[in-house]
Amino acid sequence: MSSPSYTELLDLDSDSLTTCVACGLCLPHCPTFRLTGDERMSPRGRIALMLALQTGEAACDDEWYNSMETCMQCRGCEAACPAGVPFGELISGARAAISDARPLPLHLRIGLWALTRPRLLLTGSRLVALLQRLRMLPRVTFLPRRLPLSGSSLPRRTEGDVILFTGCVMDVWQPEVHDACESVIEVTGSTVLRSGPRTGCCGALHEHAGLHDSARELAEHVIATLQGDQQVLVDSAGCGAALKAYGDLLGTPEAKVFSERVLDVHEWLAERSDALPLADVSGRPGVIVQDPCHLRHVQDAHGAVRQVLGHCSEVVELNDDGLCCGAGGSYSLLQPVMATAARDRKVELIRDVSARSGANIVVSANPGCSMHLATAGIEVLHPIQVLAGMLASPGEVVGGSPAGPAGGADGR
Ligand code: SF4
Numbered sequence: 001m002s003s004p005s006y007t008e009l010l011d012l013d014s015d016s017l018t019t020c021v022a023c024g025l026c027l028p029h030c031p032t033f034r035l036t037g038d039e040r041m042s043p044r045g046r047i048a049l050m051l052a053l054q055t056g057e058a059a060c061d062d063e064w065y066n067s068m069e070t071c072m073q074c075r076g077c078e079a080a081c082p083a084g085v086p087f088g089e090l091i092s093g094a095r096a097a098i099s100d101a102r103p104l105p106l107h108l109r110i111g112l113w114a115l116t117r118p119r120l121l122l123t124g125s126r127l128v129a130l131l132q133r134l135r136m137l138p139r140v141t142f143l144p145r146r147l148p149l150s151g152s153s154l155p156r157r158t159e160g161d162v163i164l165f166t167g168c169v170m171d172v173w174q175p176e177v178h179d180a181c182e183s184v185i186e187v188t189g190s191t192v193l194r195s196g197p198r199t200g201c202c203g204a205l206h207e208h209a210g211l212h213d214s215a216r217e218l219a220e221h222v223i224a225t226l227q228g229d230q231q232v233l234v235d236s237a238g239c240g241a242a243l244k245a246y247g248d249l250l251g252t253p254e255a256k257v258f259s260e261r262v263l264d265v266h267e268w269l270a271e272r273s274d275a276l277p278l279a280d281v282s283g284r285p286g287v288i289v290q291d292p293c294h295l296r297h298v299q300d301a302h303g304a305v306r307q308v309l310g311h312c313s314e315v316v317e318l319n320d321d322g323l324c325c326g327a328g329g330s331y332s333l334l335q336p337v338m339a340t341a342a343r344d345r346k347v348e349l350i351r352d353v354s355a356r357s358g359a360n361i362v363v364s365a366n367p368g369c370s371m372h373l374a375t376a377g378i379e380v381l382h383p384i385q386v387l388a389g390m391l392a393s394p395g396e397v398v399g400g401s402p403a404g405p406a407g408g409a410d411g412r
């Protein structure tokens with residue numbers, strides 16, 4: 001059915017849309033297709049629906065919206081596509097186009113706004129942490145069970161050989177990860193300047209939700225506050241992918257130069273692995289690696305995680321080609337049924353691999369993935385926490401115990 005008013009909605013690159021030859025090689029890499037078996041929930045189906053809308057052959061109906069809104073934006077399809085279809089760019093454009101017609105729920109808009117207010121975020125998180133300890137707060141699924149009371153890693157130096165990007169929610173909810181990264185970087189002989197609350201949020205979640213204008217504003221702010229020529233190291237896969245994409249997002253020479261300064265912290269450490277002491281072979285624990293989509297499919301930096309972890313542990317693979325765990329930015333809030341199904345599939349695999357290998361430490365280099373898996377009782381550390389723990393005290397792991405309250409890989 002033709003609908004001229006809708007054809008103006010999408011303005012995607014026609015060449016990118018028609019690059020898809022409908023071969024279907026991406027289908028096994030798509031979590032939503034794997035869960036539903038529905039072509040409209042596949043990359044190929046989504047591209048066909050985008051093309052149909054853009055050419056006026058389809059209407060922007062509930063089926064169309066549902067197809068776009070259920071995409072996890074994991075980009076597993078893009079990494080698998082032999083034709084080079086830039087699916088991330090296409091779905092990002094589609095999500096931005098529908099953001100006016102389908103505004104985000106109020107609670108999510110408030111949450112995204114709060115991410116850009118570091119002091120408010122810190123104060124609110126401390127209040128929640130206090131209420132959690134006084135047992136005065138009902139369990140909220142997406143919140144960690146025990147938020148830290150301290151939070152936020154204010155810069156300890158005014159200068160450093162490298163900048164550690166500390167972001168927004170991770171800085172408040174998982175400051176121990178930044179501490180671990182700083183300690184490991186310093187083992188290599190480099191000093192660390194933390195970006196801190198003045199720089200704040202990278203805008204990854206805003207971009208993911210289709211709020212391009214907000215994402216651009218945040219990108220400009222980050223670049224303006226991180227002038228200089230030091231490398232910018234990132235310990236969150238989602239933030240790292242966003243910072244590396246500022247050049248494309250803003251399209252300015254300054255943004256392109258900035259993006260070239262950005263590295264995932266594992267990429268940086270892998271280049272300096274000679275400076276890291278090797279752990280005693282007998283003391284190496286087995287570590288199950290969960291690859292965040294934005295590290296594996298977008299940054300192609302998952303090899304560096306293994307290289308770095310290899311210094312202190314036996315790496316145990318999940319062998320699922322990095323299929324998305326369902327966290328996907330704010331996806332778990334917007335599409336809880338699909339997000340839970342993807343998470344449960346991943347949890348089942350983790351438990352199976354743990355039982356077969358005996359490994360009961362699980363790592364992920366993205367806070368969204370670790371918090372999402374924690375809602376199913378899996379305690380997840382950052383890979384650098386494992387390394388920092390082994391360097392500080394061989395045989396022990398800093399930042400939590402695999403048999404801690406959330407229960408490690410076996411969920412006890
Ligand atoms: S997106 Fe790529 S892999 Fe998927 S059907 Fe199209 S051409 Fe094939």
Ligand code: SF4
Binds near residue numbers: 032076
């Ligand atoms: S981005 Fe992920 S969920 Fe979306 S179509 Fe591609 S593989 Fe499927």
